[in-house]
Amino acid sequence: MIPELCDQRIRQFINGSDFVLAMNEDNHVFSWGDNHCGQCGRKATPFRVYLKPEVISDLNDKNITHICCGFKHSLALTTDGQVYGWGSYYEQYQNAEGSDTRVINSCENHYKSFFEELSDNPIGSGGFGTVFKVRHRFDEHIYAVKRIHKEDEIKNHMEVKNLVKVRSKYVVQYYNSWTEGIILYIQMELCEYNLQNILEVKLQVFGRQLGEAMDSVEYLISCEIFRQVLESVQYLHELNPQIIHRDLKPENILITLGKAMDCVEYLISCEIFRQILESVQYLHEMNPQIIHRDLKPENILIAENIRNGRFVKLCDFGLATVHDKRVHYRTTQKHTADVGDMRYIAPEVSQGGKYGHKCDIYSLALIGGNIFEIDLFNLELEDTNVYSELYQILNEPVYRLQTILISMFRTRLWHRRPECSEVLSEYNEWSIDRNILANDTRFDGILSILQSNDNHLFIELSAIGSGGFGTVFKVKHRFEEHIYAIKRVEIKDESEEYLQRFYNEVKNLIKVRSEYCVQYYNSWTEGNILYIHMELCEHNLQNILEVKQQVFDRKLGKAMDCVEYLISCEIFRQILESVQYLHEMNPQIIHRDLKPEN
Known part of the structure; x- marks a missing residue:
């Protein structure tokens, strides 16, 4: 037993000539054994003075994923591709003095080599450093990098150590850290906004004066924000040992935004939203009109069997009401107040005022925000808005879409909200031309698979049976990688009687979907071959x-x-x-x- 490694949750051991490295589940690296060349990552010791296991503290904040040992040297690889080496570089790398120091070097220009700053000005700064929005030159993902002068080394290392400890959905994601000269760099998840930004615009967004009561929507959103803040702090307090933040303030509570969609996802989202608008438009153009009053994602169904090119269907008309303009606009009679889902209910409905069919338009705006991942409560439109630097062709359509959703959502006088037909009339402005996708290689790949029928979705592994009614193959699905059986039947005669024999098998398999019979999934024909996709049972x-x-x-x-x-x-x-x-x-x-x- 090695007492020093008890309770360390070691997951890997690597041997050198006469020294050992080990890595635990927290990616901390331990070393012991001979260290006269510094191969244990500590100050060199005399020959044949063997060290006990101890963590290599210089690697604790490096996010190590792999370690390996040579004869008298060691290497460690980080998640972002950095390689650290120490000990004697032996034959190929031996220098004049012999590498007997414990210094672990990284590229002095790592920041400039790997990252490109995306703005001249930092996105945040304070007593503990300056934060920049950057793009990684290789993976092209966007990150935040915090740059700190090393005057107070203890405080700096404390921040890194705490970020490593608290890797969780409740805390900003830490990726890596390194030093260059007197600068400490910390690479983190990018969150461009903080709670202070929201508090500064909240009154304006909801059209409320300081001291006035919130409406139901604003109160619900405030509750959700506070709940998530409480959960995040609770996570720190329930750690063992506990962590006390000691600098909780709105500026240190970050708001994360999703990544931009690519062209394929955006076009699909446009098609979904178009069909939703058409469905609601149908209700509003009836005579008399019908107001749904409970539009939300749960009440918008996606049909498996597409008819007339449509797959979106509205459901749950339990709160729907007939809206007769002659009655409701010319008399004091008004619709029931405060009906619908609190997340999507229009202000005029929750407040008990008069309202018409355009309360559905408000709900549609929020549903559109869900589909396109646009936060309408915090969206600020600017002429220079850039949605995606990678897919710049989306910037203009998304800006137009944001403008339309804002008009559907923020208009205080509900009767001035646009009709569904007006939003649809601008479809070509907020969607994108399908021909753009002709240059998208991923889209072409998917399209070619779809056009070449389901058989190209499978890799044949072996033939497992044959008989008068065809041959059965064991196959693997190319995408989901599950194993299935596919029966391949050659159709030699196209007479109705002959074909009926084969189609009977498919019809009966569909009828008898049960635990007592082999599971049927799908069937199709390619030329004169009938394919039946089934559950795999390798033995009979x-x-x-x-x-x-x-x-x-x-x-x-x-x-x-x-x-x-x-x-x-x-x-x-x-x-x-x-x-x-x-x-x-x-x-x-x-x-x-x-x-x-x-």
């Missing part, structure tokens, strides 16, 4: 009968022992139950080809 009863005597060491004609007899009873019971299932269907199904192979 005939296989068992062929080996049963050998397994139980019994000669033909000899009596079974109790174990073999019990297993045989269980097999026969399940066969009887399966056939009984077919015979109890209405109408009955007669199998007509029962045999051990089936």
